Amino acid sequence: MTTAYSLTNIEYSYGGPPAIEIGALEVAQGEIVALVGPNGSGKTTLLHVLAFLEIPQIGEIRFFGEEFRKGNLLTLRRKVGLLLQNPYLFHETVLANVAWGLRLRGVSGQKAQNMASQALELVGLSGFGDRYARSLSGGESQRVALARALVLDPAVLLLDEPSNHMDRESAERTEALVEKLNKEQGKTVIMATHAVDSAQSLAHRVIHLRQGRVFRAAPDNLFRGVLKEQGAIFSTGKIEVRLEAPAVEGDFICIDPSSIDILLKGPQLEVMNVFRGTVVGLSAENGRIRVEVDAGERFRVTISSDWDPASQLSLGSEVFLVPKPDGISLC
Amino acid sequence: MPHDGANLSFLITSLHSAFTLIFGFDDSVYFIVWTSLKVSACATVLAAVLGVPLGILIALNTFRGKSIVLVMLNTLMALPTVVVGLLFYALLSRRGPLGDLGLLYTPLGISVGLFVLAIPTVVNLTLAAVQSADPRLVLTCKLLGATPVQQLWKLVLESRFAVTAAVVVAFGRVISEVGIAMMLGGNIRGFTRTMTTAIALETSKGEFELGLALGIFLLSVALAINAVLFLLQRSRA
Numbered sequence: 001m002t003t004a005y006s007l008t009n010i011e012y013s014y015g016g017p018p019a020i021e022i023g024a025l026e027v028a029q030g031e032i033v034a035l036v037g038p039n040g041s042g043k044t045t046l047l048h049v050l051a052f053l054e055i056p057q058i059g060e061i062r063f064f065g066e067e068f069r070k071g072n073l074l075t076l077r078r079k080v081g082l083l084l085q086n087p088y089l090f091h092e093t094v095l096a097n098v099a100w101g102l103r104l105r106g107v108s109g110q111k112a113q114n115m116a117s118q119a120l121e122l123v124g125l126s127g128f129g130d131r132y133a134r135s136l137s138g139g140e141s142q143r144v145a146l147a148r149a150l151v152l153d154p155a156v157l158l159l160d161e162p163s164n165h166m167d168r169e170s171a172e173r174t175e176a177l178v179e180k181l182n183k184e185q186g187k188t189v190i191m192a193t194h195a196v197d198s199a200q201s202l203a204h205r206v207i208h209l210r211q212g213r214v215f216r217a218a219p220d221n222l223f224r225g226v227l228k229e230q231g232a233i234f235s236t237g238k239i240e241v242r243l244e245a246p247a248v249e250g251d252f253i254c255i256d257p258s259s260i261d262i263l264l265k266g267p268q269l270e271v272m273n274v275f276r277g278t279v280v281g282l283s284a285e286n287g288r289i290r291v292e293v294d295a296g297e298r299f300r301v302t303i304s305s306d307w308d309p310a311s312q313l314s315l316g317s318e319v320f321l322v323p324k325p326d327g328i329s330l331c
Numbered sequence: 332m333p334h335d336g337a338n339l340s341f342l343i344t345s346l347h348s349a350f351t352l353i354f355g356f357d358d359s360v361y362f363i364v365w366t367s368l369k370v371s372a373c374a375t376v377l378a379a380v381l382g383v384p385l386g387i388l389i390a391l392n393t394f395r396g397k398s399i400v401l402v403m404l405n406t407l408m409a410l411p412t413v414v415v416g417l418l419f420y421a422l423l424s425r426r427g428p429l430g431d432l433g434l435l436y437t438p439l440g441i442s443v444g445l446f447v448l449a450i451p452t453v454v455n456l457t458l459a460a461v462q463s464a465d466p467r468l469v470l471t472c473k474l475l476g477a478t479p480v481q482q483l484w485k486l487v488l489e490s491r492f493a494v495t496a497a498v499v500v501a502f503g504r505v506i507s508e509v510g511i512a513m514m515l516g517g518n519i520r521g522f523t524r525t526m527t528t529a530i531a532l533e534t535s536k537g538e539f540e541l542g543l544a545l546g547i548f549l550l551s552v553a554l555a556i557n558a559v560l561f562l563l564q565r566s567r568a
């Protein structure tokens with residue numbers, strides 16, 4: 001199978017510590033890859049590196065076998081389409097926006113207009129060509145930007161949080177289009193997203209990023225949510241986690257699986273957080289026991305196998321989870 | 332000491348004579364207006380052609396000494412016109428290093444001085460316009476595969492209102508200045524006499540009619556410039 005991207009020992013920084021640090025990453029042609037991770041995890045930076053907009057200070061990138069150098073930057077950049085999270089539309093008509101990339105490539109006026117009209121039809125915006133681009137809604141703007149990327153027939157399509165500024169209908173339409181392009185044209189798609197569920201349903205592979213590094217699997221007990229009560233509580237919508245100190249920002253909470261105590265009865269002393277749940281999974285792993293507990297959110301807890309009450313745990317047991325405050329972190 | 336009635340009557344008579352010169356399409360008046368417009372437009376166009384790309388390049392690039400360049404440009408925006416006149420007089424006079432060009436006391440000589448006056452304004456205001464432009468604009472140009480020249484052109488198009496305003500402001504500055512036109516043009520009748528030098532001369536001679544007529548033209552130009560700026564701001568909003 002042809003490899004679309006091959007990244008080796010890539011490091012990119014904006015002047016401070018590396019924003020991304022990737023040992024090895026390969027993306028096959030025709031693959032849909034979802035980049036998942038909290039804000040600041042390096043998803044956008046990685047997409048910009050893959051779009052050849054940012055040049056890594058260290059490392060090697062191969063694009064369909066061709067090594068990326070400054071000399072072939074424009075050639076490679078023109079083979080990739082990137083949809084920005086909050087795209088910029090030029091102060092002109094929708095059609096002129098979509099046709100601009102074609103004009104840069106020397107496509108003649110009428111032909112460029114016809115191609116742009118077809119691209120607009122593809123994203124469900126036929127009839128929008130004469131409208132002033134800056135007057136469109138967020139979702140429509142996103143779709144115009146998608147048409148502007150697609151009309152150039154890129155070998156790889158990069159999408160940065162495509163559904164962020166879209167209404168539900170636009171987001172579903174975009175997902176369906178991405179799937180269609182992938183199936184019918186074998187288009188390679190790499191998309192950054194917060195929506196882990198949709199990523200898993202659409203993508204062939206999910207790559208988890210955290211602090212600029214790739215994780216093969218999602219860190220355990222990583223839950224998305226919002227801060228409440230002046231940052232004292234983090235709510236995922238299903239559970240509420242009381243924080244040791246009020247926080248200012250954080251979209252995700254991470255609870256270390258080894259810092260969670262499992263109790264068979266409710267705690268006798270007052271604790272900061274306790275979650276009542278049911279054991280839904282039990283497995284042994286490197287001399288430790290891995291317990292999965294449904295307590296609103298699905299928790300993974302690792303306990304020592306010589307922990308006495310471990311023998312009393314079975315699927316369906318009711319347990320109480322008590323995370324230690326220093327095992328809770330926001331990101 | 333003349334009383335107020337005499338003052339008012341003198342002003343009304345002068346204004347009447349001024350309008351007679353304007354609407355009588357007096358050749359000497361219109362030649363002066365034409366000379367002013369010609370030298371100012373020539374200087375502004377040249378300043379725009381060089382200053383707009385220069386402003387964009389300075390705005391987009393990071394280089395050693397950039398802050399010094401920015402301070403210099405800000406200082407040059409307030410450059411006294413007589414200083415430019417004096418400097419170019421020294422350069423263009425027969426004894427000066429550029430004396431052989433024979434530009435002193437010619438319309439082209441005035442344009443050269445006015446160009447030097449206009450270019451810091453064009454560069455600085457273009458630079459400010461580009462720096463305040465949406466950072467996604469350049470990113471979008473790049474990701475759509477634009478070459479550096481194509482990016483530059485798109486930036487000009489997208490910042491067209493602010494860039495036009497920069498050029499219009501520069502034109503307003505050069506057409507209303509008097510020091511350069513006087514020192515480099517010599518105020519030669521029928522050749523290098525501009526609106527501002529003529530106003531200065533006619534007023535010193537006590538010939539207020541011609542001075543007022545030219546003053547009205549100058550005010551009309553200022554009004555037109557402000558109208559253009561107003562329309563630009565409105566269309567941008």
